[in-house]
Amino acid sequence: MADAEFAALFVDLAPRTRLHLLYLGAQPAEAEEAVQDAMLSLLQALRGGMNVQHPKAWVRMVAARNFFRRKTTTTIRETLVRDVPDFAAPHSMDAEVATAVDVLEALKRLPARQATIMRLFAADYSVSEIADLLEMTPATVRSNLRHARKKLHLLLLG
Template identity: 30%
Template sequence: MTTPDPHTRTAKATSATDAEFTEFYRASVKPLVAFLILQGATLAEAADVAQETMTKAYQRWETLDHPHAWTRRVASREFIRQRVNQPETPTDPLPHSPLLRTGDIEGWELTQDLVRALATLTPRQRQVMAWMLTGHTPAEIAQELGLTDGAVRQQVYLARRTISTRLEGRP
């Protein structure tokens, strides 16, 4: 009776892990970039943070139970860390991003208006709304951000009120 070669078993396991991560990466990196843009990142900032986050995810892949939530949490925290440590400088208006196009011009215009409206929110409100707009519940957001459910709901309320006021003048 022969014992299986541990190196062969490891190579097969690594190959399966790589394939699994590759599938996750391809399905998740663009939505992660869009998630960061909703929080106020430029396309370049969002792409950099997303890539760094995916590198960390690959290094921890075997231990991640909820990789989608983990990557959003890590990317969101890293983006905020970079913004806090970066002095504010005036910039040109947001460029139109092909990442956020919905296919029809009206949907695209609404998305651009929403992104501009999100830019007027406080950083916490933008962060909470980015989580909401990517399909998370207030309870999930509270858990991910270390807030109370009530605090999340209050931020959503204030953000929606600000966005609604901002979009009222829109035809």
């Protein structure tokens, strides 16, 4: 890959990956550092002859792993739950947005581990990827997903 192609890829991927990490609970400086490291790893991999078929997915996963490795599991859980935004519902809100607000509010009421796992799962991480990121078994992730879904169902439907 030529330097110009990589620069264009960087301009495309870096902001999206940074937003993804912010969604996962990173602070802006943490997100920026993880993105820089991931893009540098991609450049080194490409220059080393590695065939990266899906660079967007590759960078996203490497950046998330970089972020999670820098955090302790406790800090991750506290950050992800604490940083779910508060919403004041405007009167003109449509049903889909209202439902999303309700789900975010319900996420705040889940235990920290369950909220973390639900947010990662909602961000299209597989059970095995979540298990790797949070250093737990896939069975534990599935169990937490099951309990979180059950609790969310009760919180949302009553």
